[in-house]
Amino acid sequence: MSRLVVVSNRVPNPRATQPQAGGLSVALSGALKRRGGMWFGWDGQLSQGPVSRPRIEQADGIDYATLPLSRADYDDFYLGYSNAVIWPVFHFNLGAMDYQRSHSEGYARVNALFADALTPLLEPDDTLWVHDYHLMPLARELRERGVRQRIGFFLHIPFPDYDVLRAMPGHRQLLEDLCRFDLLGFQTENDRHAFEESASLAVGALVHEPGRLRHRNRELRTGVYPVGVDVDELADISQRTLTAPRVRRLLDGLGERDLIIGVDRLDYSKGLEQRFRAFETLLQDYAHRRGHTVLMQIASPSRSSISEYADLRQRLEGLTGHINGTYADLDWAPIHYLNKTFARGSLMGLYRAARVGLVTPLRDGMNLVAKEYVSSQDPENPGVLVLSELAGAAAELEAAVLVNPYDLDSIAAGVNTALAMPLPERRRRHAQMMDVLRANAIDVWEARFMADLTGPAESAD
Numbered sequence: 001m002s003r004l005v006v007v008s009n010r011v012p013n014p015r016a017t018q019p020q021a022g023g024l025s026v027a028l029s030g031a032l033k034r035r036g037g038m039w040f041g042w043d044g045q046l047s048q049g050p051v052s053r054p055r056i057e058q059a060d061g062i063d064y065a066t067l068p069l070s071r072a073d074y075d076d077f078y079l080g081y082s083n084a085v086i087w088p089v090f091h092f093n094l095g096a097m098d099y100q101r102s103h104s105e106g107y108a109r110v111n112a113l114f115a116d117a118l119t120p121l122l123e124p125d126d127t128l129w130v131h132d133y134h135l136m137p138l139a140r141e142l143r144e145r146g147v148r149q150r151i152g153f154f155l156h157i158p159f160p161d162y163d164v165l166r167a168m169p170g171h172r173q174l175l176e177d178l179c180r181f182d183l184l185g186f187q188t189e190n191d192r193h194a195f196e197e198s199a200s201l202a203v204g205a206l207v208h209e210p211g212r213l214r215h216r217n218r219e220l221r222t223g224v225y226p227v228g229v230d231v232d233e234l235a236d237i238s239q240r241t242l243t244a245p246r247v248r249r250l251l252d253g254l255g256e257r258d259l260i261i262g263v264d265r266l267d268y269s270k271g272l273e274q275r276f277r278a279f280e281t282l283l284q285d286y287a288h289r290r291g292h293t294v295l296m297q298i299a300s301p302s303r304s305s306i307s308e309y310a311d312l313r314q315r316l317e318g319l320t321g322h323i324n325g326t327y328a329d330l331d332w333a334p335i336h337y338l339n340k341t342f343a344r345g346s347l348m349g350l351y352r353a354a355r356v357g358l359v360t361p362l363r364d365g366m367n368l369v370a371k372e373y374v375s376s377q378d379p380e381n382p383g384v385l386v387l388s389e390l391a392g393a394a395a396e397l398e399a400a401v402l403v404n405p406y407d408l409d410s411i412a413a414g415v416n417t418a419l420a421m422p423l424p425e426r427r428r429r430h431a432q433m434m435d436v437l438r439a440n441a442i443d444v445w446e447a448r449f450m451a452d453l454t455g456p457a458e459s460a461d
Contacts, residue, residue: 003127004035006039007135011041012029014058038065041114047068055067065121115144118142131153140176143180171202221452229441247349259353262358266309268362276297296350298338355384357369362406367393373385385418396436399433
């Protein structure tokens with residue numbers, strides 16, 4: 001079995017005393033342990049200047065090869081082109097794009113730096129798995145340095161339609177770069193179709209059939225691999241942490257009130273402003289919910305040095321004050337807004353306690369919170385997932401209450417439907433979604449991608 005080399009923008013700290021927070025980190029660590037291999041990328045630290053030689057540590061049979069970024073590279077590559085250009089465009093938010101040539105140059109510079117540092121560490125039979133939008137040029141950079149091993153790429157965020165993508169400076173080069181991978185993985189069929197159409201229209205790729213393309217005398221494949229969760233682990237954690245002191249205090253404070261929970265990174269793509277306004281619509285149009293319903297929104301801090309994110313936080317705090325000031329009573333505040341990060345175990349207990357999981361992104365690659373919420377429910381008395389039609393998870397979780405995240409009335413009506421849903425229907429919907437989650441669990445995602453990447457060889461340039 002060939003060695004697996006995972007490449008991502010951020011690499012988990014092998015010396016961390018706490019378990020990795022995300023299911024994705026757990027899955028990739030498990031794949032590396034089984035296959036033997038190396039995890040390469042940024043260590044999350046900033047240096048005075050560029051560092052080209054990675055630091056290598058070993059833990060649990062995995063080699064962690066990491067680099068710091070210089071302040072200039074962090075500003076241009078990470079905050080700049082990655083998160084002020086690619087992120088908004090790929091989330092269909094052209095108005096938030098802030099293109100600067102120096103940011104584009106920094107994006108290219110860091111991908112070249114990664115290729116320079118990674119190439120000497122590779123062995124002839126390695127298989128490379130590159131992750132996410134920060135590293136789309138990496139295959140080209142590696143090919144130019146003589147790397148001929150198989151290289152797969154998985155995009156965790158949506159891929160935009162061509163009419164949106166073409167507004168982004170440098171989009172043709174990125175499409176050319178993506179065509180240098182051997183296998184491209186996407187969350188949904190819509191994302192794959194959008195890429196194949198864009199590659200055909202912008203750089204002349206020939207689509208033989210869905211999943212097979214030819215570009216510049218080389219073949220590449222695409223596939224749909226929806227990221228999943230470890231269903232059994234989450235169910236076990238949620239059951240155990242339901243009795244944790246922090247969760248019990250919350251439940252004691254709620255009394256007989258219904259809890260609606262939202263958990264998101266503080267990001268404009270998550271539809272948080274629309275969600276808050278929709279909750280206000282619920283209180284306006286369904287007066288019997290007043291005094292009996294609480295929305296708890298946990299929004300973990302994100303990219304606070306980018307002005308759009310700081311502005312969003314202020315707007316959410318203003319909406320919270322407005323709604324609570326208008327509707328609260330002496331013993332009831334309708335919104336609990338927490339701009340902080342909670343441990344994964346506590347979140348699972350909160351999910352299990354909530355009557356409604358409210359997941360309404362304006363656009364999302366997958367949204368694992370939706371899957372975590374469903375996995376955490378008591379199958380005998382499950383809560384109801386209210387899910388945006390524009391989240392990638394909606395393609396799988398059809399038994400959720402699906403809503404348009406831009407339609408405040410639709411969200412409010414969906415929440416009211418979820419709160420009023422009889423137990424037999426809640427059980428039926430939950431069981432249906434659990435069947436889907438088990439079929440697309442996190443280990444299945446990893447196994448399917450790796451099987452396709454290491455399958456019969458196509459030509460590599």
